[in-house]
Amino acid sequence: MQINLPQIDLPRVVIIGCGFAGLKLAKTLDDKLFQTVLLDKNNYHTFQPLMYQVASSGLEPDSIVYPVRKVFKGKKHFHFRMATVKKIDEANKNISTDIGSISYDYLVIATGAVSNYFGMANIENNALSMKSLVDSLDLRSVILQNFEQALNTSDLKERENLMNFVIVGAGATGVELAGALAELKKYILPKDYPDLDIRMMQIHIVEASDKVLSNMSPHASAKSLKFLKELGINVWLNTQLKDYDGALATTTKNTIPTKTLIWTAGVKGDPIHGINATLDRSNRIVVDNFNRIGSSNHEFAIGDVAAIASENEGKGHAMLASVAGQQGVRLGKNLNALARQKDMKAFQYTDKGTMATIGRFRAVVDLSYFKFGGFFAWFIWMFLHLMLLIDFRNRLVVFVNWAWSFFKYDRGIRLIIRKVKRTDTTS
Amino acid sequence: MQINLPQIDLPRVVIIGCGFAGLKLAKTLDDKLFQTVLLDKNNYHTFQPLMYQVASSGLEPDSIVYPVRKVFKGKKHFHFRMATVKKIDEANKNISTDIGSISYDYLVIATGAVSNYFGMANIENNALSMKSLVDSLDLRSVILQNFEQALNTSDLKERENLMNFVIVGAGATGVELAGALAELKKYILPKDYPDLDIRMMQIHIVEASDKVLSNMSPHASAKSLKFLKELGINVWLNTQLKDYDGALATTTKNTIPTKTLIWTAGVKGDPIHGINATLDRSNRIVVDNFNRIGSSNHEFAIGDVAAIASENEGKGHAMLASVAGQQGVRLGKNLNALARQKDMKAFQYTDKGTMATIGRFRAVVDLSYFKFGGFFAWFIWMFLHLMLLIDFRNRLVVFVNWAWSFFKYDRGIRLIIRKVKRTDTTS
Numbered sequence: 001m002q003i004n005l006p007q008i009d010l011p012r013v014v015i016i017g018c019g020f021a022g023l024k025l026a027k028t029l030d031d032k033l034f035q036t037v038l039l040d041k042n043n044y045h046t047f048q049p050l051m052y053q054v055a056s057s058g059l060e061p062d063s064i065v066y067p068v069r070k071v072f073k074g075k076k077h078f079h080f081r082m083a084t085v086k087k088i089d090e091a092n093k094n095i096s097t098d099i100g101s102i103s104y105d106y107l108v109i110a111t112g113a114v115s116n117y118f119g120m121a122n123i124e125n126n127a128l129s130m131k132s133l134v135d136s137l138d139l140r141s142v143i144l145q146n147f148e149q150a151l152n153t154s155d156l157k158e159r160e161n162l163m164n165f166v167i168v169g170a171g172a173t174g175v176e177l178a179g180a181l182a183e184l185k186k187y188i189l190p191k192d193y194p195d196l197d198i199r200m201m202q203i204h205i206v207e208a209s210d211k212v213l214s215n216m217s218p219h220a221s222a223k224s225l226k227f228l229k230e231l232g233i234n235v236w237l238n239t240q241l242k243d244y245d246g247a248l249a250t251t252t253k254n255t256i257p258t259k260t261l262i263w264t265a266g267v268k269g270d271p272i273h274g275i276n277a278t279l280d281r282s283n284r285i286v287v288d289n290f291n292r293i294g295s296s297n298h299e300f301a302i303g304d305v306a307a308i309a310s311e312n313e314g315k316g317h318a319m320l321a322s323v324a325g326q327q328g329v330r331l332g333k334n335l336n337a338l339a340r341q342k343d344m345k346a347f348q349y350t351d352k353g354t355m356a357t358i359g360r361f362r363a364v365v366d367l368s369y370f371k372f373g374g375f376f377a378w379f380i381w382m383f384l385h386l387m388l389l390i391d392f393r394n395r396l397v398v399f400v401n402w403a404w405s406f407f408k409y410d411r412g413i414r415l416i417i418r419k420v421k422r423t424d425t426t427s
Numbered sequence: 428m429q430i431n432l433p434q435i436d437l438p439r440v441v442i443i444g445c446g447f448a449g450l451k452l453a454k455t456l457d458d459k460l461f462q463t464v465l466l467d468k469n470n471y472h473t474f475q476p477l478m479y480q481v482a483s484s485g486l487e488p489d490s491i492v493y494p495v496r497k498v499f500k501g502k503k504h505f506h507f508r509m510a511t512v513k514k515i516d517e518a519n520k521n522i523s524t525d526i527g528s529i530s531y532d533y534l535v536i537a538t539g540a541v542s543n544y545f546g547m548a549n550i551e552n553n554a555l556s557m558k559s560l561v562d563s564l565d566l567r568s569v570i571l572q573n574f575e576q577a578l579n580t581s582d583l584k585e586r587e588n589l590m591n592f593v594i595v596g597a598g599a600t601g602v603e604l605a606g607a608l609a610e611l612k613k614y615i616l617p618k619d620y621p622d623l624d625i626r627m628m629q630i631h632i633v634e635a636s637d638k639v640l641s642n643m644s645p646h647a648s649a650k651s652l653k654f655l656k657e658l659g660i661n662v663w664l665n666t667q668l669k670d671y672d673g674a675l676a677t678t679t680k681n682t683i684p685t686k687t688l689i690w691t692a693g694v695k696g697d698p699i700h701g702i703n704a705t706l707d708r709s710n711r712i713v714v715d716n717f718n719r720i721g722s723s724n725h726e727f728a729i730g731d732v733a734a735i736a737s738e739n740e741g742k743g744h745a746m747l748a749s750v751a752g753q754q755g756v757r758l759g760k761n762l763n764a765l766a767r768q769k770d771m772k773a774f775q776y777t778d779k780g781t782m783a784t785i786g787r788f789r790a791v792v793d794l795s796y797f798k799f800g801g802f803f804a805w806f807i808w809m810f811l812h813l814m815l816l817i818d819f820r821n822r823l824v825v826f827v828n829w830a831w832s833f834f835k836y837d838r839g840i841r842l843i844i845r846k847v848k849r850t851d852t853t854s
Contacts, residue, residue: 003579004578004579004580004581004622006622042842042843043571043575043841043842043843044842044843060487060488060489060490060824061487061489061842062487062488062489062842063487065842067619067841067842069618069619069620069841070618070619070841073618073619073621074618079622081575081578081579082572082575082843099579100579144470145509148470148508148509151431151508152430152431152508152526152527153431154431191496191497191500191501192494192496192497192500193496194500194503195431195433195506393827393828393831396827396831397487397824397827397828400820400823400824400827401820401824404820404823414470414494414496414497415469415470415471415488415489415492415494416469416470416471416509
């Protein structure tokens with residue numbers, strides 16, 4: 001069965017994935033030059049940089065996602081379909097999905113990344129991840145369910161298991177989540193669970209390298225390490241997770257009893273099964289400067305799933321929202337140019353800076369000539385993230401929530417809506 | 428195993444259920460006189476009157492629920508436990524739950540109501556209901572998934588199935604939901620699904636009696652019927668649903684092909700299994716004027732699950748949030764009085780009026796000496812519901828969402844977060 005679409009006399013671009021890359025591309029494509037079809041398994045775009053706030057009860061899930069159809073309303077030759085892609089047949093320029101098949105003139109793979117457990121099946125089966133909105137909601141429920149359970153056990157060992165949290169990986173996601181958990185510990189949980197000794201709650205970060213936020217400047221790494229320690233977080237550098245059975249985390253340095261281990265230590269590309277392309281060590285599709293797969297002028301990959309071979313000693317750009325967004329815009333302009341018989345331009349990343357926040361009042365910001373941390377950085381972080389949210393309504397709701405947390409030292413959203421059933425692995 | 432609780436020298440009141448009745452009771456009980464234990468299967472209180480707005484993408488779920496622990500923070504002898512009650516042993520004053528057992532001095536059953544399908548298993552298995560937050564979220568997903576699917580079928584009959592909505596019952600829930608769906612049809616869906624002929628979307632209300640909102644005044648019934656018709660809703664009065672197999676709704680008057688039938692036509696009490704009490708025809712626990720079960724001074728029932736025998740020809744008060752809340756307060760005062768060796772007072776319901784809203788700008792309000800409808804009623808409805816929300820943060824977020832919908836003719840929250848898998852019953 002074919003996916004139901006108007007047949008018009010314009011070349012069809014099919015984009016798979018509505019993350020930052022796919023969204024920006026679809027926005028940039030000229031409606032007069034192309035019929036654009038965007039496929040995604042969800043009907044929303046997720047603002048991934050704030051997922052940790054959903055996990056830690058700071059924001060509602062609806063605040064950080066945005067309905068795809070709303071972004072493109074009024075664009076005449078744009079069509080969104082909620083679909084999961086099964087297979088690509090490049091010879092016939094055809095895509096099979098769970099809702100039917102679709103032909104293309106141009107194909108763009110923008111499927112992003114998934115957690116990389118480097119083959120450690122035991123960890124994969126028992127760890128929680130934070131790669132989707134549903135993951136974040138599940139994590140929120142697990143955290144709160146842990147405290148409900150801890151309250152109800154008189155077995156101190158069991159209680160320790162429930163109140164220990166291990167985050168693996170001290171990249172932005174790991175560090176920001178740790179900071180948010182520390183805030184929960186400090187301001188919220190003692191009030192919610194007066195019967196529990198909240199000092200028992202321990203937050204651990206396990207990091208294989210010798211610093212936190214290793215993607216950022218040495219200044220930011222040092223400063224954020226200081227912030228994490230001030231918040232009472234146990235930072236284990238030069239330490240690797242070896243095993244996790246759902247009850248005990250075994251690292252190269254120690255063992256930590258915990259029911260909750262959150263894996264943020266690695267991601268890999270999530271390419272479509274059967275695509276005829278070279279994959280690098282991180283499972284990313286190797287592309288050239290124009291994001292072309294092989295030498296094709298019809299198949300492209302952008303965002304986390306793509307690695308531009310000439311960059312970073314063959315490893316491609318870092319997997320960042322800003323890279324993905326810029327690649328989406330560049331490819332959009334290139335396809336528009338192609339259709340107008342003009343030349344494409346090679347992708348060039350403009351680093352506008354990186355930042356991370358570690359709890360209340362603390363953040364680090366790296367700009368090219370200026371690196372700073374502390375309250376002012378935190379303020380800038382807040383303002384920028386508010387502005388980056390895709391629409392005014394979301395911004396207002398997020399602002400209300402943040403202002404509330406700020407003045408009341410409280411978080412409104414501590415609800416176990418999706419109950420998560422976990423296999424019981426009592427040690 | 429016993430539920431872990433501090434042992435203190437105060438009588439223990441155990442309240443089962445944190446709806447309006449349980450919440451108000453727990454708030455009213457004097458912390459110096461009682462140890463209060465509140466049990467609920469969720470860790471939040473739901474503002475049920477706005478659930479239809481979650482179902483119709485008007486509000487996020489987090490806006491209409493409120494974490495129980497937050498309500499009672501600072502109350503020293505109050506304890507919340509997330510638990511599902513299994514059985515009550517009145518002889519030994521003991522309750523069994525899924526997290527352990529708990530003894531009581533006073534027991535209050537405030538478990539509310541569930542949908543009543545009057546024994547029609549086929550309808551029960553295939554209909555959607557709106558009795559919990561999770562129900563409402565599921566309904567939101569189903570509505571949006573229907574349109575995604577409708578877009579992708581060229582079979583006109585299948586499309587009609589997906590775009591027909593049948594609401595059974597023209598009480599407040601049914602009427603308000605129908606109005607919200609009509610607004611979706613008018614303002615949102617044509618923009619989101621320009622490829623679909625939205626005129627195919629038909630909203631039906633099936634009502635067994637001869638009027639809508641039969642709990643309200645004749646004026647409100649007539650006015651709201653007019654409003655429903657203005658919105659293009661098909662109202663079938665004097666009509667009963669006979670059968671629904673998931674694809675075809677059969678009523679005493681016609682058959683309507685539909686994949687989505689929402690049951691709001693009846694509720695019944697949801698008492699605890701094995702409680703030694705008289706149940707009335709609606710499965711409610713029969714209580715006296717003091718909400719006592721039998722002649723016990725230790726076991727009580729309040730809210731939807733309780734029917735005061737002397738009221739309304741033995742049928743008890745209507746199942747309304749306002750009745751439940753007032754019973755909670757009265758019983759709280761009565762228990763406080765008992766502990767101070769004073770007399771209890773019989774429950775007396777104060778009717779402050781009822782209201783319902785039917786889409787944008789339209790509402791009906793019944794006060795004892797003044798009944799009105801239209802724009803002003805709608806404005807009053809909005810203001811009152813904002814004020815009734817339990818805290819300022821929720822109020823602000825809801826206000827932002829409503830103001831946004833009002834000025835932009837748009838709803839921000841059209842997200843399929845919980846995908847609902849439905850048994851396929853293609854006709």
